[in-house]
Amino acid sequence: MTRPLIFLLLATLALPVLAQNTGGDAVARVNQLKAAVAPGKQIFMARQLQLSNADDAAFWPVYDAHQAGLADLAERRSRLLARHAQRLADGQVDDGDIEDLAEEMLALEADEADLLESSFARLGRTGLPVEKAVRYIQLEKDLRALRHFENGNDADYRFN
Structure with missing residues (x-):
């Protein structure tokens, strides 16, 4: 169980680096996604999913x-x-704190994966066509990657 979580954290941390290393295509895709979401996430979702009244x-x-x-x-x-x-600024960070941070970040990643899974299951129970449910999950994952890409230069994951 720990290995998949560690892989997930490493993959998450690597997203900004991978996106930057793939050249212009990645930047173009990010810019397209940002432009599509600019009017608002709900409008973006409605346009992408083309929901009928029943789907709504x-x-x-x-x-x-x-x-x-x-x-x-x-x-x-x-x-x-x-x-x-704050602990870092106070000079109170040790190896145990770093390990705790990594474990808590992994727990957050697992919780987000659980949230996606439960949302997908709920959509299935509502009668929404499976293609639209899958597309919604894909869009949420794309937007998550966009958030990570945009925050790639942040110091969120500094350990020392």
């Missing part, structure tokens, strides 16, 4: 719950990193 009733409650879950995860991540940054 099934999709938006799950979407709202998913966004609330993402906001909770973002808040938890922010508190964790702020606490670590």
Whole structure:
């Protein structure tokens, strides 16, 4: 169980580097995604998923719950990193603290994966066509990658 989580954290940390190393194509894709999301995430999702009236009733409650879950995860991540940054500034970080940070970051990654899985399952139970449910999960993953790409130069993961 620990190995997949470590791989997930490493893959997450590597996303900005990989995106930067793939050249112009990655930058063009990022810019296209940013432009498409610029009017707002809900508008972006509606356009991408081309929801019918029946789909709307099934999709938006799950979407709202998913966004609330993402906001909770973002808040938890922010508190964790702020606490670590404060300990770092105070010169109180040791190897145990670094290991704890890594474990807590991995737990957040696992929680986000669980959130995606549960949202997908909920969409399936609502009767939304599976193609649209899968597309929604893909879009959320793309937007997650965009967030990581944009935050690639942040000092979120400094250990010393």
